[in-house]
Structure formats: C-alpha cells, structure tokens
Amino acid sequence: MQLEAAGHKLVPISTNLIELIWPDRPGRPANPVDPLPLKFSGKPVKDKLEALNAQMKDKNAKYLILTALDEIAWFLNLRGSDIDYNPVFFSYVIVSLNSFTLFLNPVQVTAEVKQHLSSEAGDIFKIEPYSSIEDKLKELVKNIDGYVWFSESANYALTSLIPRKNLLMTDITPVQLMKAVKNPVEISGMHNAHIKDAAALCCYFAWLEKNVEKIKITEVSGASKLLEFRKMQVDFVGDSFPTISSVGPHGAIIHYCPDETTDVQITTDSLYLCDSGGQYKDGTTDVTRTLHFGTPTDFEKECYTRVFKGHVKLATAIFPSKIKGNYLDSFAREYLWQVGLDYAHGTGHGIGSYLNVHEGPMGISWRPIQEDPGLEAGMFLSNEPGYYQDGQFGIRIEDIVEVVDASPPHNFNSRGFLTFGAVTLVPKITKLLVIDMLTDAEIEYLNKYHQECRDIVGPLLEQQGQKEAKEWLFKETKPISK
Ligand SMILES: [Mn+2]
Known part of the structure; x- marks a missing residue:
C-alpha cells in the first residue's frame, strides 16, 4: 500500500x-x-x-x-x-x-x-x-x-x-x-540423547572447575573441549547450534558466539553462561547452565534465584490441554517482574527429534504465536528464562521438557490437564541460589530433580569411567535445605 x-x-x-x-x-x-x-x-x-x-x-x-x-x-x-x-x-x-x-x-x-x-x-x-x-x-x-x-x-x-x-x-x-508430537520411539530417543548429553556436560563442567585456575581456558577452547566430550557419546553427530560459551559481560549478549576476535579467558571472577546442544541420531539437545567458579555477588545470586524460581514455576505448572504456550509465559517471569526485571526473549521453543534445534509450531512466549495449535502430550519444548545485566553478566537456566499428562484430582469439562516432565538432567548449580528466597516446594522440586540426575546420569558416567565427572555430579546434587 x-x-x-x-x-x-x-x-x-x-x-x-x-x-x-x-x-x-x-x-x-x-x-x-x-x-x-x-x-x-x-x-x-x-x-x-x-x-x-x-x-x-x-x-x-x-x-x-x-x-x-x-x-x-x-x-x-x-x-x-x-x-x-x-x-x-x-x-x-x-x-x-x-x-x-x-x-x-x-x-x-x-x-x-x-x-x-x-x-x-x-x-x-x-x-x-x-x-x-x-x-x-x-x-x-x-x-x-x-x-x-x-x-x-x-x-x-x-x-x-x-x-x-x-x-x-x-x-x-x-x-x-x-512432527511436533513425538511418537513413543522418538520420545525415548529424546530422553536417551539428553542423558548422554548430560554425561558430556558433567565431564566438561567437572574438567572446567578442576582446571580453570591451572591452565588458560577460554570461551573458544572451552567450547571445543565440550565438543570432545560430546564426541565420546554413542550416536553423536555434531553440535545442534554454535556453542554460546560466554564469560561475564559476554553472557549479557543473548546470541553471543565467541570467535578469535572476542575470545576471553574463563576465570573465577565472573559468571560463565554455557548454552549448547548436540545432534544425536536418537534426538536433539539444547541446554544452558550458568556457573561461577569463584564468589558470585549478592545481586548475581538474587537474579539467579529469581530466574530459577520462574524456571521451576513453569516446570511444575499444571494447565488445561490445548492451551497455547503464550498463556504460560508469565509464570517464568513472575519473580523477575516482582522487582522490575525481565528478559528480552521468549521462554520456550519446540525442538526436533534429530532435526532442527528450533521448531514450531508451538512455543512459549510473551508474543502470541499465530500458528500455535496448543500444547499436547508428546511435545518437547525448552524452558529457558534468563536475566541479562548489560555490560556485566548473563544468566539463563534452560532445560528441555516433555509435555505429559498431569492427572490432577479433577478434570474440568473433561479437557484433560497437562504438565512438564524433565528431559534435561544436568545439575542446577545450588551455589548460586539464595536458599532463603526459596519455598519448601521449590527446595523439594530441586532435591527430587537432582536425585533423578544422580540416579540416571550417575550410572552412565560410572560405565564410561568418568570418575571425576561423577564426583562433580554428586557434589552438585547434594540435597539442600533451609
Ligand atoms: Mn534453546
């Protein structure tokens, strides 16, 4: 016009x-x-x-x-x-x-x-x-x-x-x-791929923690080390997107990807945000963890805790079948909004089964997604709230979750009710949490999640002879309490 x-x-x-x-x-x-x-x-x-x-x-x-x-x-x-x-x-x-x-x-x-x-x-x-x-x-x-x-x-x-x-x-x-509603073979494949991926990540984070002060590890060399650990896993094909390996202020650039011109050393002074994923013949993975190898500031911990609370609120939400992901987005932002904070990206995207790491038609976003047919059991999405402080640090906690039946006590209008099941099984870094800000239910959720990480990823690390990674997994998954 x-x-x-x-x-x-x-x-x-x-x-x-x-x-x-x-x-x-x-x-x-x-x-x-x-x-x-x-x-x-x-x-x-x-x-x-x-x-x-x-x-x-x-x-x-x-x-x-x-x-x-x-x-x-x-x-x-x-x-x-x-x-x-x-x-x-x-x-x-x-x-x-x-x-x-x-x-x-x-x-x-x-x-x-x-x-x-x-x-x-x-x-x-x-x-x-x-x-x-x-x-x-x-x-x-x-x-x-x-x-x-x-x-x-x-x-x-x-x-x-x-x-x-x-x-x-x-x-x-x-x-x-x-394609979005996975069949039983794809569902078990997605879980299996994420277990192998969790083993690779435990190896990487354990190695980082042990060596961060001993040898020079940078964003780029760290990402290549992670790729080496993924390559040890059965049916691994390649990365599912360029690894976002980011230190301090780089973590605040949401789509940052390090290269020789921007590369900096990973140290004990700042937060380290690592968002990465793998293509395996049985599934595609995408996971983000934020770590600190030294002493985080109180503000970093408060922000991390607010992001964590939103992540858990979404992970444990029970909602009617077929509602659009858009309705769930605010759950993940609630604790940031309470203090006037937010993040400038969606909360969740669909993910392929040994296909593209981002796939539609559904998603969880503040922006309504026109083609979203509504959530149903068998869909896989990410749950990835974050917080980014320009010029200082970035925080994101990202899991892949599966939409599953919730079976609450009632069933209004026979609609059926859904919730999310854990797919990603990587420790959620309790060191960055302000325990006093957590409710009993959140603590219970985390302890149960961590027990699952131990029970499911522990034996694979054992079998792969990754003693140090297994020790790191058990150290990071110790139950927490007030
Ligand atoms: Mn993602």
Missing part, C-alpha cells in the same frame, strides 16, 4: 540478482543423504503418508507441497548435512493421494536412498531433479480439481505457479503438528 502510494510496485523476477554480482558463488551444497532407521524414527514413511493423505482428503487438497527442509526430512526418515547444525538436505516434495515425488539433486540420489524409500513406502514414489520442481508443478496443476496446499512460508516462485487463485491453499502443513 505504501509502495503503491509512492508510485512503486513489486514485480516478480526469475533472475537471481545476487548471482549477477556474485558470478563465482559456490554451488548449493549436495552432501550425502542418509536413511534414518526405524529404531530412531519410530514410524515408516508409508504410515506418515497415510496420515497426511487423511488430512488432505479432509481439506479437499489434491497435492500437498512440502518446502520446509525439516518437514521433508521428517516425512521421509532421511537426514542430511546441507545446512550447518541442521541435519537436512535441499529438496522439495509433492505429496499426492497414495504417492509422492521427491525433488533432489541427482548426485544425492543413491541406491541406498531409493532402497530405503522402497522398503518404507513401497514403489509409490518418484525422484526427480531438484531443479525440475517448477516445471513439474506447472504440469500437475493444469487440470486440477482440488486444492494445492502450501505452507504459509512457501516461496512466491512456487505458489505463483498455481493458475487459479482459488485453488491455492496456504495453511500450516499437517507435517508441522505431526
């Missing part, structure tokens, strides 16, 4: 302007694509296709066009490495009733990929070159008598190919919700 008023209009073009001024632009990555076995995916492609087809019939859609790479990877039980940290591959999929076509760079189409799709879906699929999507789509929609369903985030180049506008349906794809 404003453009038109100023005498301008937007005209679609098919030439990529960037390429005109960047003639030696490297080609689109085309790394190997690997099948994800059923022991990790939990559901064959054929079953997923049936579920998608049912939703398509419901909406009178002839075709469902998948353009989001994590949706395609999930649907086909395939994983790749075309984008750093996200195990996806460049592709499109056209889902029809009882069949589908995968558009993929021919160098990525191996006998293994074809064999995997045949065994999980039968011979009902075609594979076409990635570059032929536009031509194929044009051909398909020539004489169509139903909708073509695209996600709202699909690109204009594709959606504009649908000739009669009333045949174009843009709506959240059914894959999004199916």
